Amino acid sequence: MTAPHPFAEIWRGPFLESVHSGHAVICDAKGEIVEAWGDPTVTVLPRSSSKMIQALPLLRSGAAKSHGLGTEQLALACASHEGAPIHVEKVGAWMKDLGLSDDAFRCGAQETRDRGLLEAQIRAGESPCQIHNNCSGKHAGFLTLARHLGAGPEYVDPDHPVQRACLDAFEDVTGETSPGFGIDGCSAPNPAASLHGIARAMARFAAAPEDSAEAQLHQAMRLHPELVAGEGRACTELMRATGGKVALKTGAEGFFIAIWPERKIGIALKAACGTTRAAEAAIAALLVRLGALDANHPATLKRINAPIRNWRGTETGILKPAAGLL
């Protein structure tokens, strides 16, 4: 295996304090590698970066159409949202349309990451529900598909028709037979592939015809960046900073993908240490490299060449992208 390539450096005063490295692949419409750093053959779990793949059966089955899902719901199906009121309300309305309560979810309760809502819940003595889970939009999509297929309630079971359809879609767009899966934070199976396979899948999304399931999903993400993550978050801010040209999605343990339809390009990257700040710096650097993102946009500067400040607001250091990415 090729060693991971440097992704980002953390400097404090005159000292290099920490270093991140990882693997990254840029793919074209044919699924060929345009450029790569580290090892493109590394087996990865794309985690939440595969949500748009997991949403494909929702469209391909006809479930989205027959349930009249709009672009907001498609964006939420691909989201790792922060459980802010905007997300909770829209997923809640979707669940109401399905006639389902919070108990139908299988993602588990997660505290909201929206500070205002968190404080309101603490003041009201309320506990977090499954709808606050960052994956509740994906799970509303799973429930919609399960209803459409007439399948049972245990939709995260790897043998459930919903997950079998997700695996089929995953192997289709990655062009690989998945070597297995891990169980994700939200309890759904997360199939593995090579990093090249994930980048290939993202390039297929980028190159898909206008009315395809793939295109409907990345269009929905680019149309509603605030639904895909939330205010202040990397996916939301960087998608906006590209002017909505590029669809972006983070995944746990330092994953990030990009879909750039205009150029029919897909990117997949993984920080070897699993660190979010490294993955965010690397995706921002690669988007700058490709000309999709302005190096001086505030959203870019928050992820690369970002000042590190202490409790008094003093600038104590800087996060820099490693040489060779930009």
Added chain:
Amino acid sequence: MTAPHPFAEIWRGPFLESVHSGHAVICDAKGEIVEAWGDPTVTVLPRSSSKMIQALPLLRSGAAKSHGLGTEQLALACASHEGAPIHVEKVGAWMKDLGLSDDAFRCGAQETRDRGLLEAQIRAGESPCQIHNNCSGKHAGFLTLARHLGAGPEYVDPDHPVQRACLDAFEDVTGETSPGFGIDGCSAPNPAASLHGIARAMARFAAAPEDSAEAQLHQAMRLHPELVAGEGRACTELMRATGGKVALKTGAEGFFIAIWPERKIGIALKAACGTTRAAEAAIAALLVRLGALDANHPATLKRINAPIRNWRGTETGILKPAAGLL
């Protein structure tokens, strides 16, 4: 530079998902390396792992004695506490003894990491103060020393007598001329040294005579593990798990040190990627290796061979120490 050595592996299902590496040194009383992983010569900022060094002038100057500081206050001077009521009350009493208010601190306001107190503050509409900063005990020590020296209020200025005394102590115990400093999260200068130098300093603490400043500090830490960090935290739990034999202290960006007086051994380690879970796994593994910690103690198993659980409590993976550390 020797490449960092593997520290920890994150497995999810059958897949190795993330890998951490770093540098570690075990030193004896003569300051010689007993065993090392990665590069012992790497220049590091020990961050909060140097708090017991920064507390040396408080004792050596006679300030601690003339202000009647007890073991609780010495432990707090070395602490990165979680701002729980026990920490806030004891640092508050110390500040009251000094006749100083929260405004005298220069560490900056930081939200408490104690969930109960956080919720109480939200319900009461209270904002975090500087006393909730994890470093407020260290800063109460700085203020005590400044008072003793008749020095001014800007005690985090690198040219202030308090910081000059800290640098002198740092160079004394590391046996090195520091190449410079970074500014820490709490605004105090944090001098750099080689990792070997930090391990040498910790071995000197371990080997220091019973009534020395060094011994008084590690005795205070081992006597009051709950004051050094807080319930559930690595320093507190692992110190207790060693039966109070070993003093332990974490530092930001993946630092950890250990002082084992019985064996006159010091350890310093740094996760190259700056990740806390890697540093905690590595220090626990080395303490097991040396026979200071039971591999099957719950506090050990929380840091190495720790199950990773998702929002529904399902075990989805495991954090394992890398081969060669245990």
